[in-house]
Amino acid sequence: MTIYIPTPLRTYAGGKDAIEIGAATVSEALNSLTNSYPELRKHLFTSEGKVRAFVNLYLNDEDVRYLPEKENSQVSGKDTLSIIPSIAGGTF
C-alpha cells in the first residue's frame, strides 16, 4: 500500500511524500513505517503508543477511527493511507 506523508513529517521520512509498504492491516503498515523511519514514531504516537489525537489516518477516503475494525482493518496493494494532522483555530 501507499502511505502519504504530510509536509511536516517528510523530514523524518527521508524527505519522501509517499512510501510504499507491504502490509496486511493498517497497524502493520504503521509499524513497518515507523520501523523504517523511527523518528516518525514520536510524531505519530503518544508515549503510551496511541495515535496522537490530532493525527488523522485515512484509509482511502475513510477515517480509520470510524472503520469497524479500526487499525486492524485489512489493506491491499492498491489502498492508500493518508496521514493528516488536523487544522483548526479561532479568534481568541
Place this chain on the structure above:
Amino acid sequence: MSILQLKSEVYTAIRAHGEETYPHECCGALLGTHDESGWRVVDSVKAGNTRTDSAHNRYQIAPIELVRIQRAAREKGLEIAGFYHSHPDHPAQWSRTDFAEAHWLGCSYVITAVAKGKASVTNSFLLAGTTEEDKRFEQETIQVEASGELEDVQEVTSIKDQK
C-alpha cells in the same frame, strides 16, 4: 525573520475569501514549493468551515478535505505549504486556540483581519520548532510576488503602503 512568498493572485484570493465569508471565518490551504529561503506559494484552495456552531470565531477544515487537497497538490507537484483563515473584526494575530490547534510544523499560518467586511491586515506566522512540546509561532515577512508586469509591481507597492 523568514519570508513567505505569495503569488499576487493568491494574496488577492485569500483576502477576498475572508470578505466573502464575513462575518464568518474563512479557511483554506496554501500550495507551493520549498527552498532555502522558505515557502513560495503559487496556489490556494478554499475549504469549508465545519465549525458551523461558532463560525464567527472558530474554524476547522474537515480532514477528508485535507486528504483530497494533499492528493491534488501532489498531482500538481506541489506541497501543502500552510493554511489561511480570517479573523472577522479581530486583529491579524494568532490566538491561543490557533496555537493549541496548530500541528503543521514548518508550515505557514496566514491570518487576515476582516474589519466590517473589508480585508485589512494580512500576517503570516511560521509554526517553528520540531515537536509539539517546543513549537512556537514566528511572524514572517509576506512578499507578494508580481507576475512581472509593471502594473503588478505598482499594486505590490500600494499593498505595502497600506500596512
